[in-house]
Amino acid sequence: MEDLVLNWDLGTGGLLLLAAAAIALLLVLIMTFKIHAFLALMITSLLTAVAAGIPFDQLMAALAFGFNPTLGSVMLLVALGAMLGRMIETSGGARVLTDKLVGRFGEKRAGMAVGVASLLMGFPIFFDAGLVVMLPIIYAVSRRLGGSLLLVAFPAAIAFSAMHIFVPPHPGPVSASAILGADVGLVLILGLVVAIPVWYLVGVLFGGWVGRRYNISVPTILDGSDDVNREMESHPSFGKIITLLLLPLVLILMNTGLNMYASTTDDADAFKAQPIVALLRVLGETPVALLITVIVSMWLLGWGMGKAGTLIEKVADSSLGPIASVVLVTGAGGMFGGVLRVTGIGTAIADSLNSIGMPVIVAAFLISQIVRIAQGSATVALTTAASLMAGVVVDGGFNPVEVAAIVLATAAGSVGFSHVNDSGFWLVSKFFGMDVKTTLQTWTVAQGLMAIIGFILSFAIYLLAGLFG
Helix, strand or coil, X not given: XXXXXXXXXXXXXXXXXXXXXXXXXXXXXXXXXXXXXXXXXXXXXXXXXXXXXCCHHHHHHHHHHHHHHHHHHHHHHHHXXXXXXHHHHHCCHHHHHHHHHHHHHCHHHHHHHHHHHHHHHCCCCCXXXXXXXXXXXXXXXXXXXXXXXXXXXHHHHHHHHHHHHHCCCCHHHHHHHHHHCCCHHHHXXXXXHHHHHHHHHHHHHHHHHHHHHCCCCCCCCCCCCHHHHHHHCCCCCHHHHHHHHHHHHHHXXXXXXXXXXXXXXXCHXXXXXXXXXXXXXXXCCHHHHHHHHHHHHHHHHCHHHCCCHHHHHHHHHHHHHHHHHHHHHHHHHHHHHHHHHHCCHHHHHHHHHHCCCCCHHHHHHHHHHHHHHHHCCHHHHHHHHHHHHHHHHHCCCCCHHHHHHHHHHHHHHHHCCCCCCCHHHHXXXXXXXXXXXXXXXHHHHHHHHHHHHHHHHHHHHHHHXXXXX
């Protein structure tokens, strides 16, 4: 859509007003008129595209710009993750793991244990994939402990989000490091210095407050029929469940390790093209890793336990129906964000801020944050801000730690205040069983806190590097 020519030029101010009006319309449709989020997102996206001046013969392409890639990536991850979750849930594996966690850490620390496990899993696994894989454990621990789902879900979700935003090998910090000329290894180390306190302050402390304030019941999205649950129950060993949780982690880490090693070689493309390397990298791609794990789960928890193939088919099939709404609403959220990107609102805002003239690290954070709020995509916000600041950073004479801190500040801006134009907002809303208002009051605020705390920590690193560098 880069070559799209709008019928009229609204200017930065007009685009900002359009974005604000579109978000207000969406909230009114959902919260006041109770229109299903999928339909409301489609209506708002279409009207926004027309109001922005997108030619009628390119309207469908503009809607598909954000919808197709979001749906394509989310559908595979959510569908495979739901199948894995149903296998673990119906076999009794989630209860086995919950009993082990509660027995080892106690009921008061079980939620923290799930959060720590999510931090470890979040190192190589993307936010949405990791969250889907952990859902049966989150649900089971929450049922065991009682009280609000958010007491367990928030530490886990914020863990995946913090690792995804701040720590390589995730694409955001890696891309920003490449654009700004930062050392990826240094960004990884300092990213952990930022991500872990952010997780504790927002996921554990703020998450605890949110959980006490909002009593959210465990959703039934992974539940099946009682007959199927009784037939599938096999009380698997703790070792089998840990194997199923670690298998995708190991496979994805293999892919990550090979890619990082390739970046240190003289000819990365030639290394990646070697047949055995190419095969191992494919096995470590997230959808393939999850597919392999689902098949292994069917053997360990089903066929290998003497369960009939027709029963396992029922379990797999029953997992897909409930997540259809999640997938479609998430895709429609990507559509809305994509339409806002096509209008050029993010670029217009970024260019305006870049011309003001302020400290580089502050400008990078603000550009990333405002572009994120305006059009929804964290990756677009991060790469836009990094690209605009690249020349200043390269010519600024910053030491390596200062450059890494600028990368992390830019990443912090890209996570802040996730709302209705972000597909991740809808993923959390549906999986945690929250309405739009509650999601805005909890998840949006949490993501804003992540941005602010992440920037403060990044700025502190930047100042210390300037003093002692």
